[in-house]
Amino acid sequence: MASTLTNLLYHVVFSTKGRAPLITDDVKEPLYKYIGGIIRNQGGKAIEIGGVRDHLHLLARFPARTAVSDILRAIKSDSSGWVNQERPGGRFAWQAGYGAFSVSQSQVESVQRYIRTQEEHHREWSFEAEFRGLLKKHGLEYDERYLWD
8 A cells, every 4th residue: 555544532631730629710712722723733733622710621633643642742742832832920830641442433422422521521520530440441551659640
């Protein structure tokens, strides 16, 4: 085959540093748009971005030529810098790590629905419980000592 064709879909989750409630209503939509632009600049496509005050979820298609870790480094670094530039005096920062889970095309609508209903979901579940559930669902083993920053 002469061409390389991929559909690399990821559900990515990461929180603010210390899970501080920094994603306020006034910053949420501009932040999501800015992150969408970062993903486009990396050659990917943001499909859905959402979350609550202390973390976000994104569903995105990433290009095969760039490592997921490199794209996430750009997203987190550029977006935190942008928020701090737009809102001087703030100390917006993301946690050091993230969770990235592959998604099949057949599950895109389900993941989009999950991301869109984060406010409702977090009336009953903490971020920690949600993240542990995602790790378990995707068969990832982890050491609780190193899970949180």
